[in-house]
């Protein structure tokens with residue numbers, strides 16, 4: 001770590017305001033607030049647009065430049081002293097799960113914004129510009145696939161295909177984005193998507209219990225595990241529930257539940273590392289007295305080892321074929337993101353920053369996916385984790401403390417300033 005005390009990285013960290021950061025979280029949490037104390041802010045919804053407008057208003061009042069790109073990623077830029085230098089990025093997402101919490105995603109955006117405000121308060125220049133990004137549709141609930149904005153920015157998904165993605169009501173991303181930009185207009189960010197950036201650090205709540213269980217304040221994230229998503233469609237035949245003998249039925253529901261039960265058994269590993277989830281399961285026509293003719297369910301599979309994930313995919317096809325009976329079935333790959341190791345220099349920088357700030361810290365992988373898994377394809381990337389209560393997330397009870405949020409923002413400030421001030425890359 002550069003010298004202690006007055007060094008620019010620690011100077012910036014010292015100006016982080018715990019109160020202001022917490023207050024901004026509470027203002028954001030009011031947008032899409034749910035009765036049980038959580039947040040439901042679906043991607044490119046009216047709530048998402050209002051959150052964007054709120055952030056843009058805060059940014060403009062501090063003299064930062066606000067812009068957006070073709071997939072709706074929102075950028076807040078604080079200029080650097082070296083006009084031609086490539087920016088350092090930070091950020092996360094503002095959209096949430098339907099039963100989301102007040103910290104997942106938004107913490108990374110607000111911690112990044114707090115770093116810009118701390119630098120502004122200190123009148124401290126950085127060589128490179130620093131940009132805070134709110135990536136579009138990270139959660140992938142309303143529109144699939146998730147991490148859409150960062151993936152398009154990194155060239156992982158084609159823009160046109162993503163703009164054509166539809167929600168359950170048939171609204172496309174392109175249509176929802178146009179409405180979002182009508183409510184929260186922003187000029188187009190200059191330069192090509194994924195234009196050269198020199199580094200990316202994302203702050204996020206851990207969304208797991210390890211930091212709390214081990215009594216550490218900071219997670220130095222080393223990698224993000226791989227993930228695969230599949231849509232399974234099982235087609236049978238509608239029939240009368242009172243008159244149709246079992247032998248004559250093509251019951252899509254019974255076939256689907258047999259498939260899910262078989263896959264649950266097939267993905268049990270002794271180390272409890274492989275993550276198999278069916279979070280969406282739709283039965284049609286959904287009438288109590290009609291044998292279901294169509295079931296659609298989504299499989300979410302995660303593991304740090306891509307080879308093991310790919311081998312597990314074979315089991316999905318086997319289980320679907322074995323249990324379809326007289327129904328037909330189709331498995332469609334929705335998304336696949338390989339395990340993403342972060343850049344050792346950035347991992348070291350996050351660890352050194354935590355140490356220099358006297359914060360307990362531990363190296364750890366991320367079980368959850370983040371926008372950083374795509375940005376890591378563009379530049380040296382890392383993440384900073386802070387604890388959340390009992391590791392609970394994707395749940396309205398999600399909770400974090402003002403002190404932990406501020407501690408993570410201090411580490412973020414130190415790391416971003418070090419990246420922004422380092423000798424200019426060739």
Ligand code: HGY
Pocket residue numbers: 138139140146367368369370
């Ligand atoms: O699915 C994920 O891991 C992320 O939290 N959206």
Ligand code: MN
Pocket residue numbers: 093104105138204369370
């Ligand atoms: Mn998140």
Ligand code: MN
Pocket residue numbers: 097104139394
């Ligand atoms: Mn999430």
